[in-house]
Amino acid sequence: MSNESFENDQPTEAWVAARRGEFRKALEAFVPAKPILVLSHHDADGLSSAAILARAFQRSDRQVQVRLLGRGENAWSPEMASELRAQDIGGLIVADLGTRAEPPLPGMATVLIDHHVPTGAPEEALLVSGHGLHPTPTTSLLAWWCAGAMTKVDDLLWLAAIGIIGDMEEASGFPELAAARERWGITALRNAVSLLNAPRRASGGDAGPALALLLKADGPKAVLSGHFPETALLQAAKAEVQDALAEGRRAAPHIRNNIALIRLHTACQIHPLIAQQWKGRLKDKIVIAANTGYRPGWVHFAARTGQGTDLIEFFRDHKPEGADPINYGNGHAQASGGALQPAAWNQFVASLGFGADEQVPE
Ligand SMILES: [Mn+2]
Structure with a gap:
C-alpha cells in the first residue's frame, strides 16, 4: 500500500x-x-x-x-x-x-x-x-x-x-x-x-x-x-437463533480478575452476540463467550472488550499449546475470538486463573 x-x-x-x-x-x-x-x-x-x-x-x-x-x-x-x-x-x-x-x-x-x-x-x-x-x-x-x-x-x-x-x-x-x-x-x-x-x-x-x-x-x-x-x-433461521439467544442470555458470567467468561452450549452461532451484549454491561472486563455446542470436538469463543486492551495481544500472551494460528486470536483489537480443541481450551482457561469448573472433557 x-x-x-x-x-x-x-x-x-x-x-x-x-x-x-x-x-x-x-x-x-x-x-x-x-x-x-x-x-x-x-x-x-x-x-x-x-x-x-x-x-x-x-x-x-x-x-x-x-x-x-x-x-x-x-x-x-x-x-x-x-x-x-x-x-x-x-x-x-x-x-x-x-x-x-x-x-x-x-x-x-x-x-x-x-x-x-x-x-x-x-x-x-x-x-x-x-x-x-x-x-x-x-x-x-x-x-x-x-x-x-x-x-x-x-x-x-x-x-x-x-x-x-x-x-x-x-x-x-x-x-x-x-x-x-x-x-x-x-x-x-x-x-x-x-x-x-x-x-x-x-x-x-x-x-x-x-x-x-x-x-x-x-x-x-x-x-x-x-x-x-x-x-x-431466512425468517425461519432467525426464529431459531432468537430462541437460542433467549436461553443464552440467561447464562451468568464467571469472573476472574479482568476476565468475564460466559459458557454456552448451542448449535447456533450466538457466542459473538452474547459477548457483545455483556461487553456493554461489564465495561472494565474482557468478555469471552465460549460455546461447546457449536462444532463437535471444539470450543468456539468470541471475545469483546470496551476497554483499551488489545485482544490480539491478549490472545498472543495466553496462547495455549496446540492453538492453530489461523483459528485463534485473529480479527480486531476489540473483537476477536477463535476455536480450540478441549485440551488447549483447558490450558487457556487455567492460564486465565479459572478453576476446574471451566474445564471441558478432553
Ligand atoms: Mn467484515
Whole structure:
C-alpha cells in the first residue's frame, strides 16, 4: 500500500482511486476464458462483498462463482487448498477472510480484500486492505470501490451499506452509507442485515440462501418482501437463533480478575452476540463467550472488550499449546475470538486463573 495517498489515515478519494487502479491491473492477470472464483465470509459483510463482486463481474461479461466459507472453514487450510487446486479457475478473490503472507493457492492470480488486522502481507497477491484507515472501510465498501473499476455499480451501493451496518461501522460517517440510507432507507437496510445474518448463525449454518437473495434483489426491501422464496428460509433461521439467544442470555458470567467468561452450549452461532451484549454491561472486563455446542470436538469463543486492551495481544500472551494460528486470536483489537480443541481450551482457561469448573472433557 502506497503512503502518498494517505491523508490523516482517512480513505480519501485519491486512496480509493489508487486501489481501483491496482485492482484493474490485478484483473489483467486473470485468465479471461476461465471463471473467477470469489471466496468470501458468510456474514453480512462477506455476503455483500461477494454479491457486489459477482454482480460486477457478470456485468463485465466475466464468468464468476462464489464459494462461501462456513463454520470451521478457513481460506488457508490444507482442505481449502486441495479444493481450490481441483478447480479450473482464471483468478481468485478472497474477501473478508483475513490476510496472510502466503497465497491460498500459490501460482494463481489472487486479490485479497479485507479489513481485519493482517497476519502477514502477501507478496504474490494484491492486497486491498482497509486496516489502518480511520474510519476503517468494511470489506463490502472496499469491494464496491474496487468493482467501480470494472463497471457502473451505483445501484449496488445498498450492498456496501449492508456490510457497513453488519460490521457495526454505522457510526463511522462514510458518505456512501449516508447516500444508501437516503436512497433505500435505514430501517430496511438494518432489517435486511438482521435477516441475512440469521442463516449462518442458525444450527444449519448455510448462508447460501442469503447470498442467493443478494445476487438478485434490487434493494433491501426486495430482501425483506417475501417475493423471493429464500426470505422464508431466512425468517425461519432467525426464529431459531432468537430462541437460542433467549436461553443464552440467561447464562451468568464467571469472573476472574479482568476476565468475564460466559459458557454456552448451542448449535447456533450466538457466542459473538452474547459477548457483545455483556461487553456493554461489564465495561472494565474482557468478555469471552465460549460455546461447546457449536462444532463437535471444539470450543468456539468470541471475545469483546470496551476497554483499551488489545485482544490480539491478549490472545498472543495466553496462547495455549496446540492453538492453530489461523483459528485463534485473529480479527480486531476489540473483537476477536477463535476455536480450540478441549485440551488447549483447558490450558487457556487455567492460564486465565479459572478453576476446574471451566474445564471441558478432553
Ligand atoms: Mn467484515
